[in-house]
Amino acid sequence: MTDDRLHRDRVPVGIDAPVRPTAVGIVHLGIGAFHRAHQAVYTERAAIATGDTSWGILGVTQRSATVRDQLRPQGGAYAVLTAGEHESTVELIGSVVDVAYPAEETERVLAALAAPSTHVVTLTITEKGYARTPDGSLDLDSVAGDLAALAAEHEVGAGVEPRTPGGSGLEARAAVSAIGLLVRGLARRAATGAPITVLTCDNMVDNGRVLERLVREAVDAGLPGAEGDALRAFLDARVTFPCSMVDRIVPATTPAQRDEVERALGVRDEGLVVGEPFAQWVIEDRFAGPRPAWEAAGATLTKDVAPFEQAKLRLLNGTHSLVAYSGWLGGHTTIAQAVTDPRIAERARQYLFEDALPTLSPPDGLDLSQYGEQILARFANPHTGHTTAQVAMDGTQKIPFRWGGVLADALAAGREPLGVAFGLASWAEFVRLRTHSGEGVDDPRAEELMALVSAAEVPGGSDGLGDVAGLAGAEEDLRALLALPGLLPAGTPDGFVDAVAAELEAVLS
Numbered sequence: 001m002t003d004d005r006l007h008r009d010r011v012p013v014g015i016d017a018p019v020r021p022t023a024v025g026i027v028h029l030g031i032g033a034f035h036r037a038h039q040a041v042y043t044e045r046a047a048i049a050t051g052d053t054s055w056g057i058l059g060v061t062q063r064s065a066t067v068r069d070q071l072r073p074q075g076g077a078y079a080v081l082t083a084g085e086h087e088s089t090v091e092l093i094g095s096v097v098d099v100a101y102p103a104e105e106t107e108r109v110l111a112a113l114a115a116p117s118t119h120v121v122t123l124t125i126t127e128k129g130y131a132r133t134p135d136g137s138l139d140l141d142s143v144a145g146d147l148a149a150l151a152a153e154h155e156v157g158a159g160v161e162p163r164t165p166g167g168s169g170l171e172a173r174a175a176v177s178a179i180g181l182l183v184r185g186l187a188r189r190a191a192t193g194a195p196i197t198v199l200t201c202d203n204m205v206d207n208g209r210v211l212e213r214l215v216r217e218a219v220d221a222g223l224p225g226a227e228g229d230a231l232r233a234f235l236d237a238r239v240t241f242p243c244s245m246v247d248r249i250v251p252a253t254t255p256a257q258r259d260e261v262e263r264a265l266g267v268r269d270e271g272l273v274v275g276e277p278f279a280q281w282v283i284e285d286r287f288a289g290p291r292p293a294w295e296a297a298g299a300t301l302t303k304d305v306a307p308f309e310q311a312k313l314r315l316l317n318g319t320h321s322l323v324a325y326s327g328w329l330g331g332h333t334t335i336a337q338a339v340t341d342p343r344i345a346e347r348a349r350q351y352l353f354e355d356a357l358p359t360l361s362p363p364d365g366l367d368l369s370q371y372g373e374q375i376l377a378r379f380a381n382p383h384t385g386h387t388t389a390q391v392a393m394d395g396t397q398k399i400p401f402r403w404g405g406v407l408a409d410a411l412a413a414g415r416e417p418l419g420v421a422f423g424l425a426s427w428a429e430f431v432r433l434r435t436h437s438g439e440g441v442d443d444p445r446a447e448e449l450m451a452l453v454s455a456a457e458v459p460g461g462s463d464g465l466g467d468v469a470g471l472a473g474a475e476e477d478l479r480a481l482l483a484l485p486g487l488l489p490a491g492t493p494d495g496f497v498d499a500v501a502a503e504l505e506a507v508l509s
Contacts, residue, residue, distance in 0.1 A: 006269040008077035008094050015265060018077050018094025019047045021056025023117045025292070027109065027185075029178045030125035031059030031067055031099055037080050037250045037275035039122055039201055044095040045297035055292040056097040058112050062125065062178050068099040070270040078271030079261055081253075083383035090264050102175040110172055113185025116194055119290045121185070123200045123211070124246075125178045130204070130214060138179070138217040146180020147222035149173040150187055154227055183218045190234035195288035198239060201246045201281075205309065205401075208243035208284060215241075242284035243305040247312060249276040249378065251385035278378050282308040282363075300365065307363035310405070314356040315368070316375050318402040319348050322419065323379060324391035325426035329433070329507060335386040339379040348376065351406075351419025359409035393442040395427055396449070399487060407496070408489040416499055425503035428478040445484070452480040471508060475501050 011017045026043065028035055040057060047053055059076075061067040071078060076096040082089045100108050112118055123129075131142040140147070149172065175181035182198065189196055198215075200207045216235065219228050253274050262268050281299040295301050302308070320335070326347060327338025338344050352372045362368050378384070403420050410417040434441050435453040443449060482488060482497055 004267055006074050006077055006079065006092075006265060006267045006271075008075040010267070011092065012265045012267060015090070015092060018092040019044050019053060020094060021047070021097050022053045023056055024058045024097055024112055024115065025055040025117060025290075026057045026120045026122060027060065027112050027118055028057050029060045029062065029121065029123045029182065030129065031057075031061050031096070032124060033253070033273045034246075034248070034250045035059070035122075035124045035201070036078060036093065036096070036271070037273045038246055038248050038279060038281065039124070040093055040095050041080060041091070041275075041279070042281055042294050042297040042299055043292055044093045046292045046294050047095065049296035050293045052293065054117070055095065057095050058109070058118075059096050059099040060109055060178075060181070061099055061101050062129070062181075065101040065104070067271070068101045071096060071099050074269070074271060078273065079265065079269045081257055081261055081272060081274045082277055083257070083274050083381075084277045085377075085381045085383070088260075088383075090261055102181055104174070106175045106181070107172040109175070109181060110185050110188050113182075113196075114188040114192060114194075116192065119196060120287075120292075121182065121196060121198045123178065123182075123198075124202055127202060127204055129178050130202070130210065131177055131179050132214070136210075138214045138221070140221055143177045143180040143183075143218060145173070145176035146184060147218060149175075150180070150184050150218075150222040151227075153184065153187065154223060179214055179218060183215055183222065186215065186235070186239065187219075187223075187231050190231050190238075193234070193238065195238040197287045197289065197291065198241050199244055199283070200241070201244050203246070205313075206243060206306075208241040208286075212241035238288060240286050240288040242286040243309075244284065245280070245282040245305050245309045245312060247280040247316070248278060249381075249384045249386070250274065251383065274383070276378060276381055276384055278374060302364065307361055308366065311360050311363060311366065311368060311371065313401060314360060314406050315352060315372055317398070318356055318406060318423075319352050319375055320379070320386075320391055321395070321398055321402050322351050322423040322426065323348055324388045325395075325423065325430045326507070328388040328392055328430055329426055332388055334382070335379050335388060335391060336382040336384065338388055339376060345376070347419060347422050351417075351423060352376075355410055355415075355417035355419040356406045358413070358415070359406050389442075392427075392430060394444060395431070395441075396443050396445040396484065396487060399424070399427065400489075404489050407492065411493070411496065416496065418499065418503070421496070421500045422503045422506065424482065424500045425478060425507045428481045428500075429474060429504070429507050431481060432474060432477045448484065449481065452484065453477045471504055474504050474508065478504060 076098050077094045080091045102109050131139045133139045200211045219231050253272050282305050283301050284305050285301040323338050326344050332338035357368050407420050431449050432453050435450045441449050
């Protein structure tokens with residue numbers, strides 16, 4: 001039977017061949033669609049630009065073997081469909097050498113983490129993968145199995161021969177968590193003394209420092225006292241945890257897109273991923289050893305990621321939320337539909353350029369006005385697939401970070417941020433209508449929110465859209481919602497709450 005799938009050894013005529021890595025230089029934990037459409041693409045393009053093929057990626061899929069089973073028969077090769085508003089392109093990626101599933105291949109992953117050719121570990125395991133308790137510390141219960149394995153591998157009360165590269169060959173206990181797997185791999189590497197960089201690419205503020213703290217907490221819990229001293233000394237001297245910021249919208253791949261790429265390539269690609277044209281990667285230049293020349297592929301290497309992170313949070317994420325809430329209220333299903341609504345677009349621009357942008361110091365090399373225009377163009381791309389309801393989730397977690405800083409800085413500068421006021425009014429009306437309609441609110445504080453909304457029926461029926469007669473009830477609910485502890489910055493004056501209430505008529509009209 002003929003294998004009609006994409007494979008790095010059988011590239012379709014007229015398509016540029018993918019890179020053929022000569023070594024594994026990177027182990028990536030969490031090889032989902034985002035990594036394949038982002039960091040792996042940067043790595044591929046860096047190899048093409050420099051001719052350095054020593055940066056092959058061993059991907060690690062934590063949740064299931066699906067990605068391994070998709071890519072391994074293809075030799076790790078896959079296609080990225082860059083779907084723009086008006087045109088699309090296909091690019092073959094060969095930087096992924098193979099994918100391992102630690103539930104069945106833990107020993108292989110640990111060996112790769114310790115191998116002298118591996119210089120960088122990258123992660124995209126989502127915020128939930130960092131196994132944190134509500135106070136931000138390591139959830140020891142979620143990594144207990146890996147910590148027990150770590151102790152056993154160091155002969156702490158278990159009598160198991162310590163494992164080193166080329167050691168006894170005993171199969172390691174299956175990994176339970178990404179953090180636990182990383183710590184066990186670093187312990188294995190400490191025996192070699194070879195430096196390594198651990199680069200998280202997940203969207204968390206100060207992500208590198210967060211990861212380093214969690215790793216150290218795991219070491220302290222799994223190897224307390226003298227047994228862990230050598231590993232702690234290794235972390236101090238030979239391991240770095242740079243911060244980074246990543247950005248690219250990577251929607252789920254549709255069957256129609258798989259068919260489209262199959263027609264273009266002449267073969268089926270089970271590993272196809274889709275991304276928008278825009279991509280950004282900002283990396284703190286703090287490496288323990290060699291690294292790919294990612295800057296040759298467009299990445300930004302910097303001493304401080306924080307200004308880029310703040311610009312993304314306030315400009316991109318803040319505008320995303322405003323468009324989501326006002327778009328949902330306007331009857332728009334997707335962000336792309338909402339941002340092309342002239343009323344919403346005007347308010348998005350007000351927030352972006354009048355409220356948020358003046359609160360920022362431009363990061364080196366980033367034109368914030370141009371960045372803002374790019375944001376609006378990106379949101380208008382129908383291929384991104386984001387729905388207004390999806391982006392509107394978890395408002396009580398997002399609002400303090402996306403709008404809170406803008407609000408505080410604008411008020412301190414003597415400006416009343418009316419875009420923020422409109423966004424908050426839209427959020428409050430979103431919560432109100434979802435509560436009255438029975439749809440509910442997808443938010444970690446949903447019970448508190450819905451309890452604050454008055455029990456009075458929304459005039460004119462359950463939708464309430466465009467009903468100015470309901471202004472008094474809406475304002476009552478809005479003021480109750482804005483009083484939710486932790487939502488607005490401490491010391492927000494009553495006058496600004498009045499400004500938010502004044503925006504209700506625009507929201508309801």
